[in-house]
Structures are given as structure tokens and as C-alpha cells.
Amino acid sequence: MMKTPEVQVAQALKSVARNEHIKSYIQQSNELYPILLKAAKRFVTGENKQEGIEIANELISKGYFISLEYIGENITDLKKCIKAKDEFLHLIEEIGSMSIKQTVSLDLSHIGLSVNPETAYIHLLQIAKKANMYGITLMISMEESSKTNDILDIYKKASEQYPNVGITIQAHLYRSNNDIQELIRYPGKIRVVKGAYQESDEVAMSRSKELNNCYLKLVEQLIEANHPVSIATHDETLIQEIVHRQYLNHPNVEIEMLYGIRPDLLSNLKGKEYNCKVYLTYGKEWYLYLCHRIAEYPENLYRAVTDMINPSLPESSRSY
Numbered sequence: 001m002m003k004t005p006e007v008q009v010a011q012a013l014k015s016v017a018r019n020e021h022i023k024s025y026i027q028q029s030n031e032l033y034p035i036l037l038k039a040a041k042r043f044v045t046g047e048n049k050q051e052g053i054e055i056a057n058e059l060i061s062k063g064y065f066i067s068l069e070y071i072g073e074n075i076t077d078l079k080k081c082i083k084a085k086d087e088f089l090h091l092i093e094e095i096g097s098m099s100i101k102q103t104v105s106l107d108l109s110h111i112g113l114s115v116n117p118e119t120a121y122i123h124l125l126q127i128a129k130k131a132n133m134y135g136i137t138l139m140i141s142m143e144e145s146s147k148t149n150d151i152l153d154i155y156k157k158a159s160e161q162y163p164n165v166g167i168t169i170q171a172h173l174y175r176s177n178n179d180i181q182e183l184i185r186y187p188g189k190i191r192v193v194k195g196a197y198q199e200s201d202e203v204a205m206s207r208s209k210e211l212n213n214c215y216l217k218l219v220e221q222l223i224e225a226n227h228p229v230s231i232a233t234h235d236e237t238l239i240q241e242i243v244h245r246q247y248l249n250h251p252n253v254e255i256e257m258l259y260g261i262r263p264d265l266l267s268n269l270k271g272k273e274y275n276c277k278v279y280l281t282y283g284k285e286w287y288l289y290l291c292h293r294i295a296e297y298p299e300n301l302y303r304a305v306t307d308m309i310n311p312s313l314p315e316s317s318r319s320y
Contacts, residue, residue: 040286043260044071049091052282055259056100062320063270065254065277067103067139068095072110072285078119081112085123089130096134103137103166105279108151113143117150124154128162135164137189139230142168144197145175145204152179156186163187166228170195171215172204180218189228191256192218194235212238216245223247230277232256236265248274263319278320 045052049070056066070087088111092104106127112119124140131138140155142148155167166188169176172195183190194215195204205211215238222229231242234257247253254275257266270276 043258043281044286045259045280045282047282047284047286049087049094049282052091052280053095053098053100056095056102056280057098059278059280059320060100060102063276064266064320065102065275067105067256067277067279069105069141069279069281070110071281071283073107073143074109074114075112076114078112078115081110081115081119081123085111085127088127092127092130092134092136096130096136101135103139103277104131105139105141107141107143108154109143109147113147113150113154117154120150121154121157124158124165125161128158128165132162132164137164137166138162139166139189139191140168142170142193142195145170145173145199148173148175148179152183155188159186159188166190166230168193168232169218170197170204171218172199172206172211174203174205176218177214180221184222184225184227189230190222191230191232192222193232212241216241219247220245223250223253226252228252230254230256232279234258234262234265236262239265239269243269243272251275267320 045055052068052070056068059066068091070084070091072084075081075084088104088106095102095104104127107113108120108124111123111127112121124138128138140151142151152167155165159165159167167183167186168191169180169183170193173179180190192215194207194211205214212235215233219229219231219242229252231247231253233239233255239255242248242255248255248269254277255266255269256277256279257263259278259280266276266278
């Protein structure tokens, strides 16, 4: 079957996002870096935690829940992993001291998984302990399927000690239906996403009606088990079905969207008094994140070009 131009663009961007040579070139370019940063700021709050916290507070004041992440992944240098772990500890302490009892998200490969799973586990426990002290939820993001076993193993061990630790499941992976049967037995909130990573056809299904059905099935199982769940999607067709099935009427269910993407849609849902969460990121590792946001919705490429030429932000935070 011939791939559509949209699919070809998405796959190309996902491939470019993983190219360390291109990433390094952009980060060191005095010309390209500031131009692309203008585009990234539609989706990233800024490059430091003060910018992230400022927008988080603004959204909280409007009645949204928030999930804040110091962005980064696939770090293979131990010193950088320790630095990232320390940044998360500082972030939690800062928002905790401000009585912001919300969610902090992270990738395990940002804090040591790409060095050694045990390193990631030790660092995660330190972060989870600090978060638990302040009543903050810690949400583990999901990464490439090759890391899934390690991520789930670490989550299970950590959540047995700290029930404030949650986990993300990717609906496009064929294994997820089996994984969720076991994960329901653990206390942490489960975030359900479609899945942004490029995987082989043997491992994952493509965007399709079949994927939407699998997504709904995972959510339904969690709701029937009365398990805390974050429904993370921007798919309007899927959201209409979720609303029709009254999934968002349950008190332990929330709808979560990425900062800068469909704020109008999330605002409309909040107006119906559903639990609505905005996923915020900050940090200098925004290159991969930007590529994925455009790959998920290629029309974002037009916005990115516009933002590079005529940046309009911080409009995103005001449009919720």
C-alpha cells in the first residue's frame, strides 16, 4: 500500500528526530537554534523550570490540572543522568514548597535507563520519595518498545514502595492489552496514549480505526476496574466517543493534552466540568519533542514555519 504524503512526512521527522548528528548540529548553530526555538515555544514552555512553573501556575489558576516535565531522554552519560535526576528533585521541591500538588512526568532514559536499568531505578526511588513527601504524582512516560520490559519492571518495583508513581501505556503496541491486565493490580495512575514512536509492523499497529478501538478497550478496562486513568489524546473523533460513553464522568478519570495542541478543544471539555490536564515541558532538549509534535500532526509544520517567521507566543498559554 502506498503511503500518503502525511505518513511519509511523519516517518521522515521521526527518523530525523533520532539523528544525533543533526541534533548536535542544530544545537551548536547560532543561526538555526534560535529560529527553531521560536517554533518549539508553541509546544515547550521554555528552557528553564521557572518558565515551566510560571505557565503551570497560570493554567492551574484557570482550573486545569498540570503535568510538568524537564524534557530529555536517551542520555548515556552517567553525569548527565545524575544532573537530570537532581533537576527533578529541585523541581519537585520548588513546586512542592508552593503547594502545587500536581504531576511531574519523566522518561527513565533521562535518569539512567540508557546507562543501566538499576541506575534508573535508584534515581527513580529518590525522585518518588521526594514527590511523595509533597503529595505530588510522578508519571513515568513510555518510550521505544525495546525499552518497554525494563520500564515496566522498574515501575512495578517502584510503585510497590511509592503508590504516587504512575505509568504510561501505548495503545499501538500489540502487547499493551496483556500488559494492562497486570498493571491494573498496581496502585499508580495509568496514562493511555496512542504511541508516538516509529515501530515495526510486527510490534505496533498504525494509526487506524483498529488502533482507536484498541485505545477505547484499554480505557474501558481501566474504568471498569475503577483504576485511576489519564486519557491522553488530541483525536477529536476519539474524544467524541469517549464523551459519548461517559468515561469522563468518572471522578478518577481525566483527559490530558499536550501544551500548545488543541487548547480550544481542552477548554471546551473543561467548560463541561470534566477533569482536564495540560502536559507541559521545559528544557533545552526540545529538538526531539518538536519533531514528534509535527510528526503526530503534520499540519503543525505550517504553524512551525509561521512561528519561525512571526512568533506569536506566549499566545498558547493564553488561549486555554
